[in-house]
Amino acid sequence: MSIETLEVPVAPPANVYAVRVTAVKHYTPFLFSFSCERPGAFRFRSGEFVMIGLMNGPKPLLRAYSIASPAWGEQLEFYSIKVPDGPLTSRLQNIKVGDEILLGKKPTGTLVLDALTPGKRLFLVSTGTGIAPFASLIREPETYERYDEVIVTHTCRTTPELEYGYELIEQTKADPLVGEEAAKKLRLVTSVTRDPHPLQGRITTLIENGELFKHLDEPPLDPAHDRVMICGSAAVLQAMKELCEAHGFVEGSNSEPGSFVIERAFAG
Template structure:
């Protein structure tokens, strides 16, 4: 099949009953940290595929994907059932502009994610190229339950490696030590998020990357536009809000 290569599952990790990580070996074209590709399988005689962000650094020999088994999801349930040694189709070329090269220079870079959308940020941070032009990088991971913070230990590892990285977790459905409780837009509106990390979020020296739930992206973008004077970062019109939506 043109533009697709066959990959093999070399490792996997089931974090809980619905979150899992696939490690795949496949001969793909080089990608840029922050980009996504498509994974596919033949299901009932038809090729079914979905877009997923790379979690691994472009320098890694294997490909890493952080996934959720969606209820009644045609592809995700099959991906969830894969075993080491089984094959999967991978799009040969990556897509997307959710990369550091598209981010203007600024003092504070905010990386806001919900759920499995933490993936592209981990790829960028693991690659670590180009991060020193930001004085502060704030990685915010919002989930429903503490058990959904699958990559928390890896995030803390990256924080030790990168002097300008700050981490803040948000859990919406239970109280957890060290985590804020609530949702990203509300915590920005109330000033709670900025107060917790002790960094200002404004249009003068901040850039916000948004990846995850479409409602979070839309509501946060509108909030930042209306209350912080920010605008979308477009190819021909630089701004301070960069978004990624591929579903």
């Protein structure tokens, strides 16, 4: 997931790595993914985000990006929007293999397994590029050690925007490390707000009216054994936070684990 803001603090060059782009894939006129080298000293927990950017004259221009690759990955993967007039993405969308980008040295975030108390069913609720941190988590072996079921929900405006998620689930179930467990425990549910689709509407609506659980053939949310991670737009984060709290869930953090978490870096 990526965010655009008008101003960002300028990180000194000593706080960033210069890394080479190793892959780029464009999904729609508004969405693309890219991979880069992983410095030997770079460590992170699956689900965290990091600052990514380009030089802007003598200074780096940086934005927060969720890491889409798992903590064990040899390269770092990211999934991004394209903002035509965005200070960074208007340029970043044109990167090619071999180009140099900047990578922050201090990953962080709350969409990590340790921010949740133990449970049985894990819901990873995403909209748009908010699926990125969950691309990391569903390829993390510990996710399947902790949960009996892992359900990814991906809501987009149009059907073509779902391609990244479909591709991700297919690759995960074929992965030599987690594929066997993912084949048994991992499910993807997609919904669309503007195109015809088996599930249409906002994810909050589909949870509240029960259509999500009818589609899954699963019982509704229960804080006794369900855990929820949420990543999307600021409006989605706020609406899902209110929904979870209304159902008796308690927000967690790195210092105080709870039954649901959101990534506050993207909360606006």
